[in-house]
Amino acid sequence: MTSSTMINLSINDYAFYWxxxxxxxxxxxxxxxxxxxxKVNNVTPDSTVKSxxxxxxxxxxxxxxxxxxxxxxxxxxxxxxxxxxxxVCYSPWNGSAINxxxxxxxxxxxxxxxxxxxxxxxxxxxxxxxxxxIEDLESYFQINDSNFLKLGDPxxxxxxxxxxxTSASSLMGIYGDFAISLGLKKLTESKRRKGTLMISRxxxxxxxxxxxxxxxxxxxxxxxxxxxxxxxxxxxxLQFIINKFPTNKQxxxxxxxxxxxxxxxxxxxxxxxxxxxxxxxxxLERKLISPSINYSDIVNTSIF
Numbered sequence: 605m606t607s608s609t610m611i612n613l614s615i616n617d618y619a620f621y622w623x624x625x626x627x628x629x630x631x632x633x634x635x636x637x638x639x640x641x642x643k644v645n646n647v648t649p650d651s652t653v654k655s656x657x658x659x660x661x662x663x664x665x666x667x668x669x670x671x672x673x674x675x676x677x678x679x680x681x682x683x684x685x686x687x688x689x690x691x692v693c694y695s696p697w698n699g700s701a702i703n704x705x706x707x708x709x710x711x712x713x714x715x716x717x718x719x720x721x722x723x724x725x726x727x728x729x730x731x732x733x734x735x736x737x738i739e740d741l742e743s744y745f746q747i748n749d750s751n752f753l754k755l756g757d758p759x760x761x762x763x764x765x766x767x768x769x770t771s772a773s774s775l776m777g778i779y780g781d782f783a784i785s786l787g788l789k790k791l792t793e794s795k796r797r798k799g800t801l802m803i804s805r806x807x808x809x810x811x812x813x814x815x816x817x818x819x820x821x822x823x824x825x826x827x828x829x830x831x832x833x834x835x836x837x838x839x840x841x842l843q844f845i846i847n848k849f850p851t852n853k854q855x856x857x858x859x860x861x862x863x864x865x866x867x868x869x870x871x872x873x874x875x876x877x878x879x880x881x882x883x884x885x886x887x888l889e890r891k892l893i894s895p896s897i898n899y900s901d902i903v904n905t906s907i908f
Contacts, residue, residue: 608641609812614660614669617648617844618757621702621777622673622800625869627841628834629823637822638815645669649756656756657730661686664805671804671816675703675732676883679801681893683902690806690904692813694875696799700868706736706776706794709762709783714771717744717792722751723771726761729754733761733774735892736796759848762786766853777867778842785860786853798883802872806904813907817872824869831866838866874908 615623626642629635635642645668647659657678663669665688673695674682683691698704714720720741727733734754738747753770755761758779765773766786775783780790804813827834839861846857880899887893 608636608639609815610641610643611635611812611816612643612645612668612670614645614647614663614672616757617646617841618759618848620841620844621838621867624834624838624867625820625823625827626671628827628837629819631837632823632826634819634822634826635816638819640812640815640819655730656728657682657685660803661689664688664803667805669805670808671802673800673802675735676798676801676879677735677887677892678731679803680880680883680887680897680902681730683803684894684897688805688807689803691801691875691902692804692904692907693802693817693872694799694879695802695872696870697797698868698870700865701800701870702777702867703732703796703798703800705780705867706732706740706774706796707780707790708737708740708772708792708794709765709775709780709788710772710791711765711768712787712789714791717741720751720772721745724753724769725751726755726764726770726773727752728756728758728761728774732798733758733776735887736794737774738890738892739796739886740792740794759845762788763849778845778864781860781864782846782849782857785857799870799879801875804904810906813904817907821871824871827866828868834866835864839864874905875903877903 613626630642660672661682679691683689725737727737741747758775761773762775762779762783764770846854877899
């Protein structure tokens with residue numbers, strides 16, 4: 605019998621939903637079917653992380669994270685900065701996906717984006733919330749770094765607005781649901797139509813990458829067609845996050861859990877060069893990425 609190949613995954617419990625297909629794939633044995641053995645490394649921060657980008661670059665360098673996925677913007681930036689990583693596939697945007705729910709959440713007295721001029725907005729440095737907020741607000745007023753309070757994980761951003769330390773928080777997914785239940789409102793529905801990219805260690809064998817993607821897509825298909833079967837698992841994972849809120853906030857959130865839905869996923873597929881060019885041009889124009897990066901430099905096109 606051929607021995608299985610060990611795959612290391614890094615899971616941040618504050619953002620477990622990004623890894624839901626992998627977690628369900630492990631539960632359902634889809635990686636076993638591809639002769640892959642999955643080791644999950646818990647990388648949930650127990651203190652403030654200065655740069656999530658550097659954290660994930662380092663995890664791949666140390667071979668503790670063979671695959672991870674993130675928003676398109678930050679994936680381009682991370683792959684460009686890392687000698688150890690390549691973009692291997694793309695999950696397109698859709699309105700029911702995690703990346704379809706980005707928005708700015710505010711207290712009820714804020715009624716227009718212009719009211720955020722010269723006000724503090726909670727984002728996380730070098731993640732999708734940072735780039736998305738720039739994209740969504742630059743048509744209303746000139747954005748500069750002084751607009752941002754750069755906090756870590758999403759619950760910290762949400763609490764900063766609830767505590768009126770910031771005027772808005774960039775949130776998505778379950779944290780947006782929590783914000784509404786705790787009395788904030790969604791000021792802007794993000795205009796972004798960017799997908800999610802998967803990044804792998806670039807020294808992995810092509811067949812191993814293909815096997816991993818096949819198993820993950822099988823899990824995506826299961827989640828999309830059997831969301832009720834996944835709900836209890838999802839709600840159980842949420843309790844770690846809910847428990848980080850003050851007790852009075854926990855009670856409100858838990859009372860509203862019946863409205864929670866499982867995010868939809870588009871299957872992993874080839875990352876189109878046209879999508880890369882569109883996003884890279886936008887980032888380059890705003891000096892948010894290094895110049896002279898080509899599609900072929902950071903995208904492994906031999907997978908598909």
